[in-house]
Amino acid sequence: MLNAPVTRRRWLAVLLTLGCALGCVAALPACTGGGPAQGEPQGRPAIEDTDSEPAADVSGTTLRVLAGSEVQDMLPILEDAEAELGISVELEYMGTLDGTEAVMAGEGDYDATWFPSNAYMSLFDEKGLLVSQETSIMRTPVVLGVRADRAAELGWDEESPTWAEVVDAAASGEFSYGMSSPVSSNSGFSALVELATALSGTGVAISADDVSLVAADLTRFARGQALTSGSSGWLMEAYDKDASAVDGIFNYESLILQDEGLVEVIPQDGVITADYPLTLLSGRGEDAEAAYRALVDYLRRDDVQRRIADETLRRTDATTPDDARMVFEIPFPNRLETVRALLSSWVSDVRKPANMVFQIDTSGSMEGERLDALKAALVSLTDTGADGTTSLLTFQPREMVHFVEFGSEIKSEKDLEVAADGDLSDVRAYVEGLRTAGNTAIYGTLQHSLELAAQSRSDDNVTSVVLFSDGENTDYPGIAEFSSWYEATPEVQGIPVYAILFGEASRAEMEQLTQLTGGRAFDATGGDLTAAFKEIRGYL
Incomplete structure (x- = not known):
């Protein structure tokens, strides 16, 4: 059961009156309380x-x-x-x-x-x-929650900023934030639409032609993102584990209000409400x-x-007007081509590129159907001809992909930077060449994977490690020795490890590992590896 309501800050009624008046003139959804x-x-x-x-x-x-x-x-x-x-x-x-x-x-x-x-x-x-x-x-509207100390320093606790002011603060390094993936999460997508529509300055629903006009400002906004997620719930969990990691998060008001350390900030030029x-x-x-x-x-x-x-x-x-702050509603895009243009621009050109290490288990137990399922799952991330948003879950231009194949030891490695044309034939060729042999040295290999990720980590990318294994660790070091190494190695800390549970993998150890590194475990024990890999892409 969730916490009882907390007191909500109210802002200047004159802005609401003006916003509603403009919204009615433009025949947009009206202001709501x-x-x-x-x-x-x-x-x-x-x-x-x-x-x-x-x-x-x-x-x-x-x-x-x-x-x-x-x-x-x-x-x-x-x-x-x-x-x-x-x-x-x-x-x-x-x-x-x-x-x-x-x-x-x-x-x-x-x-x-x-x-x-x-x-x-x-x-x-x-x-x-x-x-x-x-x-x-x-x-519940999608709003911005800002740490109380930072909201006071920015002055946003007294007067809500415009979206342009939020962009300026993010671009200058003054404001860092977390946001879920617009491709996989409604809260992240709503925040992106709010931002793009406000920046377009047209007063109506954003069009596909507007997307290219706001791309530069969206890129400036993306500089401030320091935490990403595939879901709004996990975003809150990640923030709660380390509230000092970012200054604020874009999320549903209902989740923001559960954290008494966050000040609800509703940009003056509007938000989108989930109904x-x-x-x-x-x-x-x-x-x-x-x-x-x-x-x-x-x-x-x-x-x-x-x-x-x-x-x-x-x-x-x-809910009464005394319980909830008024909001000015931004219109949702009215054409499918606009949504796809906006998402494609964000994934391919705007957001910080992903820097990923895929640590792949091809030990002897992966022989047969399991290896076939793994190959199919990895190849699905190269399917640029997929329909709808699925095509945006593939590896994208500017991204760095590092493969580390292991069994009893590291068997092969492959580094690939996705070119501007999005050609992924090298990834498919590498995946098709995977062969099974050996035991399962998870944690010794993971030390190498994290060190590899740390070498290419920067403020200009989003770095993570994806661990796939179908069994329990069989070689030294174990989870205890790995945990001691991790705590003593500051250069790898802050890089989340996302683990896929499959076959006989130890749920307890994988959850301990992801808790230690700030990642998350994804359950593919039902056998659908492709769905798990696609879901995980929302976090990378």
């Missing part, structure tokens, strides 16, 4: 009045929902809904953009979706056929529709709206 914005889903969708009809019996119905990982904090409320309604809600988690594309492509067997936003989904022509009903359950629409997909049958309606009615109930606001710190119909 506690209640829904004009243009936001207003609670229940427009369907026939069924108040006089007896409630349908939905007992025993299972509702399969593809959701953003952000709604995991709603599990206690969903458990109470299940107990009262007699239904079962099965959640499967996926990033908003990836999940939307999966649903649009007809992948998976889902009755509903519950992403932070359906704005991206609305850009697809298929939405009208694939979506039956959608209802906003709760809301969490619970969405019923078409053709799922009467039982699924009845269960969906029952769940929506439960979540929209006054007492439950109050509980959501109290426990998750999101805005609901129970």
